[in-house]
Amino acid sequence: MKTSSPLPLAILTTTAEPVAVLSLDLKADANGWQQLLPAGQFRAVDGRPFDVPGNHWFIDAEVANQLIALANDRTNDLVIDYEHQTLKAEENGQPAPAAGWFKTMEWREGSGLWIKPQWTPRATDFIKNGEYKYLSAVFPYDATTGRLLRLHSAALVNRPGIDGMQAVEALAALSLNPKTPNPDSKKTEHSMNELLKKMLVQLGIQVEEGKEPDAAAVLAALSELQTKAGSADTLATEVVALKAGNTLPIVDPAKYVPVEAVHQLHAQIAVLSAEGASTQLDQVIDKAKQEGRLVPAMEAWARDLGKQDLAVLQSFLDKSQPIAALAAMQTDGKKPDADNPDPLATLSADEKKVCLATGISEADFLKTKKGDA
Structure with missing residues (x-):
């Protein structure tokens, strides 16, 4: 059976300090916004992407709105880690602590895609002390057009787009492709997916093959189930109380006639x-x-x-x-x-x-x- 090749991934960096490598002064934005991607056609400092005609990635308002919509459909925020350790954790066995989280994004015409990170105290000290200077984005893209497809994560780095970038890019593809030839992980993931599908069916939610379940629908179904469970518990408690206490009024036959x-x-x-x-x-x-x-x-x-x-x-x-x-x-x-x-x-x-x-x-x-x- 022929399998589709994994989507190409890219890691791009911009500055995490007020002055960006794209020569944009961020001091004017005092509300915590940070530029993540430039507008229009762009490439890394080492010439990537080499697999796209014209050697460039592309993002405009339409592409940015799609990225923002996909991020908003997620339940969890997107992670910002250190040195892309989230992608390397399976290989080196080291922890991958978060430097921050983000989901709030906006497109600024002529400037690009901006995010509003929620930094951890540790990351804030690193940036303030100049120990980390750049923000590197990870995203899958269309190898034919160079258009960005979605955002995967971001990382604080100090060597953007130079040494080891190809290896990190391969690891990124491995991390995002569920068909990676790892027998143990494939078996575990398959079992988990089947269990998840059965649980969703019990909640009355049908998920099409190859698509993710609607997070809002899942949360609503769980909330309804919890409400019904609470009502059932309350009813059972009241029945027990009635049986134990016999709270029904006692009729005095001397005061009433048939x-x-x-x-x-x-x-x-x-x-x-x-x-x-x-x-x-x-x-x-x-x-x-x-x-x-x-x-x-x-x-x-x-x-x-x-x-x-x-x-x-x-x-x-x-x-x-x-x-x-x-x-x-x-x-x-x-x-x-x-x-x-x-x-x-x-x-x-x-x-x-x-x-x-x-x-x-x-x-x-x-x-x-x-x-x-």
């Missing part, structure tokens, strides 16, 4: 209320008849009205003028004087109003009044 008993009581109250209302209506009608306020022909009407609204009926009867004849009929059954030559003349004005209101003729009313009905 719902069915309440319903029966409501039904009984309704029956009693109806019976009471009927008795009261009978009493109102009987009293009105005794007082002569209600003629027999109006009793059915009065009873229907009283069932609907007893207060309205009572108000009507209170305003009605008593009819003496009706009152007498209800008490002792005595008839009025039969010697009256004009029977209808015996009807009072109120009695005539009753006839008019009820639709009863005065003659029929008079018959009822005499007891002939």
Whole structure:
């Protein structure tokens, strides 16, 4: 199976002091910014890159924005070490302490790519005392166009682009190429990659072959998983507390009655209320008849009205003028004087109003009044 050749890497240096080897005065920038790469076409002091037509690397605003975007997609900052020890650690077994870290970058037209390093106290003393003077960038590039592809790291150095640069460049390629023919490291990396893929699948994240997982998506999935775990723990704790403490309220049966008993009581109250209302209506009608306020022909009407609204009926009867004849009929059954030559003349004005209101003729009313009905 044919494997692709590793991307070519380059190590380029600029000054870590206010005065750069590219003859740029950095004293004007007092905010901690440091030039990392120049603008346009550039090459190292030894003539590299030899594998690119025209022997130059290239960076402009478009390339710089791509480099910045790739760096921002990373979770970790980019390292600045000493003498590129990060690339040599596997070979010489020596530690590779950081001199600083960076991710904040900006493109300055006509000047190049600038970074804002966060130096360690030790590196700050080295630079201040002049023990390290130059900043060397490590980056893979396109061997056809010389365009920079991404930033790998940077280092504090004192011999930029002169002795041993080719060897360091080869080590850089070895470090960045995952297909380096090292059986032990390849086996370990393969196992780790497979484990990582399985873990990401469990988090619901699918990663295409040859691409890195989205760091933001991974962090979001882990945060959601942690939240769910916390909720489950809280729920389990509450269940245990309820079982142990039996915190449910205890009902005192002496203070409460069954719902069915309440319903029966409501039904009984309704029956009693109806019976009471009927008795009261009978009493109102009987009293009105005794007082002569209600003629027999109006009793059915009065009873229907009283069932609907007893207060309205009572108000009507209170305003009605008593009819003496009706009152007498209800008490002792005595008839009025039969010697009256004009029977209808015996009807009072109120009695005539009753006839008019009820639709009863005065003659029929008079018959009822005499007891002939």
